[in-house]
Amino acid sequence: MPRKRTAALLAALGVGVATAIAVPMLGTAGAATFDQSWIDDFSGPAGSRADSSKWVYDLGYGNHLWGNNEYQTYTDSTANVRQDGNGNLVITARKEADGKYTSGRLKTKGKFSQKYGRFEARIKIPRGPGLLPAFWAMGDTGSWPNNGEIDIMENVGAHPRTVYGTIHGPGYSGGGDTTGRGGEHTLGVELAADFHTYAIEWTPDRIVWSVDGHAYKTTTPANIPAGTRWVFNDQPFYLLLNVAVGGDWPGAPVDSVLPEEMVIDYVKVSAYNPNGTTPPATTAPTTAPTTAPATKPPATTRPVTTPPVTTPPVVVDPPAAADAWRSFTAYATGQVVTYEGRRYVCRQAHTSLPGWEPANVLSLWLPAT
Numbered sequence: 388m389p390r391k392r393t394a395a396l397l398a399a400l401g402v403g404v405a406t407a408i409a410v411p412m413l414g415t416a417g418a419a420t421f422d423q424s425w426i427d428d429f430s431g432p433a434g435s436r437a438d439s440s441k442w443v444y445d446l447g448y449g450n451h452l453w454g455n456n457e458y459q460t461y462t463d464s465t466a467n468v469r470q471d472g473n474g475n476l477v478i479t480a481r482k483e484a485d486g487k488y489t490s491g492r493l494k495t496k497g498k499f500s501q502k503y504g505r506f507e508a509r510i511k512i513p514r515g516p517g518l519l520p521a522f523w524a525m526g527d528t529g530s531w532p533n534n535g536e537i538d539i540m541e542n543v544g545a546h547p548r549t550v551y552g553t554i555h556g557p558g559y560s561g562g563g564d565t566t567g568r569g570g571e572h573t574l575g576v577e578l579a580a581d582f583h584t585y586a587i588e589w590t591p592d593r594i595v596w597s598v599d600g601h602a603y604k605t606t607t608p609a610n611i612p613a614g615t616r617w618v619f620n621d622q623p624f625y626l627l628l629n630v631a632v633g634g635d636w637p638g639a640p641v642d643s644v645l646p647e648e649m650v651i652d653y654v655k656v657s658a659y660n661p662n663g664t665t666p667p668a669t670t671a672p673t674t675a676p677t678t679a680p681a682t683k684p685p686a687t688t689r690p691v692t693t694p695p696v697t698t699p700p701v702v703v704d705p706p707a708a709a710d711a712w713r714s715f716t717a718y719a720t721g722q723v724v725t726y727e728g729r730r731y732v733c734r735q736a737h738t739s740l741p742g743w744e745p746a747n748v749l750s751l752w753l754p755a756t
């Protein structure tokens with residue numbers, strides 16, 4: 388795994404990894420590799436728009452407030468989406484003088500999509516109640532949820548240390564996951580405190596989510612509801628980046644935290660090569676070989692290693708606090724809780740839409756003074 392260490396070192400130095408490298412799959416000793424197929428390391432000038440050869444802006448309120456009762460209008464203003472001149476894309480959620488919320492949402496639809504592979508981004512997420520930053524993917528054709536959705540990274544401000552990875556498809560489109568088709572991982576620090584690398588490794592009948600190279604969830608067709616169809620072997624998926632403000636899951640925004648930024652160092656995609664790849668020769672031979680070269684067996688006769696499905700360790704920290712947070716259905720407007728060392732007062736208790744995870748998770752909690 389020396390190549391992975393190199394990547395981690397470069398990442399630690401704040402350097403986007405732009406060179407093509409073949410990366411072994413997480414947690415497997417098989418021959419399969421992921422070989423870089425697409426990257427944006429956001430090396431544009433300060434204040435520039437996203438690269439139009441790679442990204443399309445989603446604009447406006449979407450269809451029914453993007454389906455989640457979100458508050459923001461997405462714009463293509465550089466006040467909401469810009470490259471910073473230091474190798475990053477910055478998406479800024481704002482409250483404008485007229486009281487409206489604005490933010491940014493980009494997608495590679497029509498520019499780039501791929502079936503299977505490693506989809507990865509190094510991101511410093513925004514911090515604050517009511518925000519929902521996301522790095523995700525959708526199937527190229529068909530309407531949601533039939534086309535499939537893979538949420539590579541989601542966070543809600545109420546759970547500042549937790550990353551969520553989930554799939555949505557026909558018959559399993561909502562939240563309230565009870566079948567293991569999604570997972571979450573809680574770090575010992577707030578995600579917004581620094582950059583982290585969020586990734587999936589997507590192969591036939593298998594999606595593995597990781598943070599900073601630590602695999603925390605594996606989903607297979609066994610994890611979707613009985614009678615439904617795994618739509619993740621069908622077609623290429625394109626990528627999306629956005630910061631939602633308010634909505635069914637994160638709840639109402641808290642104006643005092645805005646503006647808040649999501650900073651993306653790079654988005655990188657690698658192709659899935661089940662038999663591994665041979666690195667290209669760096670120099671051509673200067674003389675013809677005097678003996679016939681050994682014949683490589685044809686690809687069809689090479690052994691195919693099926694990666695074992697492993698159960699990665701899940702670190703939950705701190706479990707007591709997380710449990711307390713989730714049990715706040717017992718609380719009511721005006722009550723105060725302490726979560727991760729901070730006091731919050733419940734300003735408005737209300738229930739979520741049917742099927743969305745835990746009821747009352749949408750109650751509005753403000754920092755208590």
Ligand SMILES: [Ca+2]
Pocket residue numbers: 402403428429430473474475651652653
């Ligand atoms: Ca970069």
